[in-house]
Amino acid sequence: MKSVILLGIKHCGKSSQSVLLGKKLDFDTYDTDQVIVDMTGKSAREIYTESGEEAFKTAEAAACTFVSDKIAGCGRSAVIATGGGICMNPAALQILRPLGTFVFLCAKEDIASERIVREIKIDAEGNLCNLPAYIAKRNPRSEKDVRDIFHEFYIDRDRMYSGISDIKVIMDNAPKAVNADRIIAALQKLEARVN
Template identity: 50%
Template sequence: MSSIILMGIKHCGKSTQGKLLAKHFECPFYDTDDEVTQLTGKTPREIYTESGKEAFLEAEKQACKNLAEKIKSETMAIIATGGGICNNPAALDELHKTGKFIFLNADEKTAADRIVREISYDGIGSMKNLPAYIAKENPKNVQEVRSIFHNFYVERQKIYQNLCDIEIKLEHSSSKSENRQKILDALKEME
């Protein structure tokens, strides 16, 4: 079996499911965001904020290229991607050489709840720790965060569905192991 590349909206469970799958298949787990940080010494958010979108896309592409080279000698690897990789064709090309794209489709409410849970506030009440695409809209309250996320979610769903080899609907009410089993079942059907 080739590598499994997990994609989906931020907080859909890519890292959690990736680690579970790596344990199941007894293979290495990689996260493209971690690879970006190792390569540059900065988090994806720091690169995007400090140097802009183009600098981030280039760093992500290079990290994916390095990762593809690193796993050449592996029989299999599990890779969790950053939520925005769907807008980085060069990075996607590097990863697609290594395996299949699996779209982990989490419901909108679950993903939005996870984003809202991470919000913090500075001393003057401004929201912090928001994804860049939400922060740039300068939301004033949680309702605005959810509204911005809704539009983004709808757009991204279409992109992921067009890119993926397999789409798996993850259920919030299911356990992590039940969702992992859905992925394993879908992989078996694909073989």
């Protein structure tokens, strides 16, 4: 089996599924957001906030190049968890595309929305904090605003990820191991169809 590249919005389960799939398939695992931290000393969110979108995209593409080189160097397949906005970074996608299968982990909207709302913090002035950048830049004033902004975003990203992925797997509100088995079954089905 080729390497597996996990795509999808924030909170769809890419990081946790990459670890589970790596164990089940005996593949190495990489998380591009963690590689960015290792390479720059800053999180994806910090780079985006401090230096802007283009600086973040450059860091993300560099992280993907690093992962690609590591895979080429060891000759083993890997499971790669990508950042939630990689669909907006053609350079990064171009680096990852030759490595294997793009798998869109599609979290149900209500589950993903709930995970985002759960992480909201409120500062001393009553502003909502700890939001994904794409929500924060719209200055939501309430939980309802956050959910409304997320809804628009979810529809757009579902369309984008469906368009670039080889497989779309709906992530049920089920134990992580159950979803991992569903991903493997979808990969095996694709492989059988190709061969």
